Amino acid sequence: MTEQGARALAGDGHDPDPGERARAIRDxxxxxxxxxxxxxxxxxxxxxxxxxxxxxxxxxxPDGTQVHVVLTAAGAEAIPAAAGTIARAAGPGPVHVHIEDVETSRIGKDA
Structure with a gap:
């Protein structure tokens, strides 16, 4: 992650533009x-x-940041924990994690 992206997520008092913050959260x-x-x-x-x-x-x-994801099979094994990890990665402030789907192509297979 770039220094600029890290600052965007750190909430260090500067007001990042929405693109900078969205890209930092994405990464x-x-x-x-x-x-x-x-x-x-x-x-x-x-x-x-x-x-x-x-x-x-x-x-x-206005209510916070929405992050919409597709989980891996490993993430699906503990959805609440995965959602918490995602919210912390996207932090600070209110983060609403939406689990849209689970990638099942690897469930039950040796990957």
Missing amino acids: AVLALPEVARLSAGALGEVATYLPGDRVPGIRFT
């Missing part, structure tokens, strides 16, 4: 072994929209 969440990928929702509507770009799976609302 932190995707680094977790419980997360297979971010989800933009059934219709692709969950995203942070930026000029000429978008960050799927991350949305800022």
